[in-house]
């Protein structure tokens with residue numbers, strides 16, 4: 262028997278088109294496209310339904326990615342609990358959200374909870390307040406975080422601890438405080454906003470990269486342990502986003518860095534990233550990288566050719582040191 266590929270190669274173009282249209286190839290192609298389209302549509306509809314009326318807790322909602330996440334989850338019809346340290350900024354955001362009417366679904370006035378993620382007592386109290394108010398939480402978005410700049414040798418252990426408390430122990434404590442009620446309902450979704458630096462470590466970010474690697478590891482373990490209760494875990498690792506992360510970063514002695522780095526300024530818009538977060542949550546994705554090609558390739562390089570990756574990082578450290586000294 263003559264194979265379709267042989268015929269396609271050997272028949273003139275016109276005859277080849279005749280062949281395609283007169284055989285099952287075209288209907289098969291359209292069939293596959295149709296099934297794929299239907300699957301995507303179903304996924305989209307399910308995602309929308311999943312977020313509508315869901316009780317969603319977002320930490321770090323006062324600025325940057327958290328603020329934009331608040332906007333897209335609000336517009337999707339979620340019942341929001343917005344967390345942060347600055348109650349004035351949260352109240353302002355709630356005013357902004359409730360003033361806009363550009364959504365077709367029913368929206369709910371967000372609830373506000375203020376606490377510091379470095380204060381374990383305040384985290385437990387905040388979780389209790391949220392549960393008392395809503396009875397349950399559907400989705401927790403652990404977004405709040407701080408970054409850091411400094412050399413390991415100059416950095417005090419207090420600074421390492423502060424970054425770990427904000428980016429790792431805080432989200433872990435909040436997750437643990439909300440998990441029992443999720444387990445009881447056999448329903449819930451924990452989201453961790455990590456970073457590309459949760460997958461690869463770059464020089465002069467030791468505390469930050471360590472906190473994000475710890476985040477990735479903890480929430481990967483959690484995903485496996487929670488499968489039995491049907492609780493979802495999504496870890497999201499973005500590349501640079503144009504927010505105030507670098508401005509708010511702390512330095513080796515704990516002072517504020519206060520500089521908008523070029524990498525941050527040239528990062529993706531937080532609005533776009535928030536939409537990607539919403540889509541990932543709606544699709545119950547397990548692990549998502551939201552970055553350009555180079556950082557994504559760097560993750561593969563770290564796994565497949567670690568020696569080369571380490572040399573590149575050492576050269577990056579040399580260059581950065583040189584430019585600082587000159």
Ligand SMILES: NC(=O)C1=CN([C@@H]2O[C@H](COP(=O)(O)OP(=O)(O)OC[C@H]3O[C@@H](n4cnc5c(N)ncnc54)[C@H](OP(=O)(O)O)[C@@H]3O)[C@@H](O)[C@H]2O)C=CC1
Nearest residue numbers: 321323324325326346377378405406456501502504505506
């Ligand atoms: N921007 C980027 O390039 C990238 C960011 N990310 C991650 O995205 C997340 C959001 O950061 P982004 O929006 O960029 O930065 P921002 O600095 O704009 O926002 C950080 C948020 O975290 C809150 N926060 C910081 N420390 C604490 C604390 N101790 N207790 C409670 N809340 C706190 C801040 O609240 P407050 O107003 O009280 O300071 C603020 O709302 C972080 O986890 C970050 O690591 C990941 C990859 C890239």
Ligand SMILES: CCCCCCCCCCCCCCCC(=O)OCC(=O)COP(=O)(O)O
Nearest residue numbers: 408409456457458499500501507556558559562
């Ligand atoms: C097969 C070819 C592979 C080539 C790989 C070359 C290696 C290039 C290194 C790229 C490093 C990318 C670092 C990305 C870091 C990042 O996106 O971090 C996100 C953040 O969390 C930003 O926080 P920060 O405080 O550091 O601004």
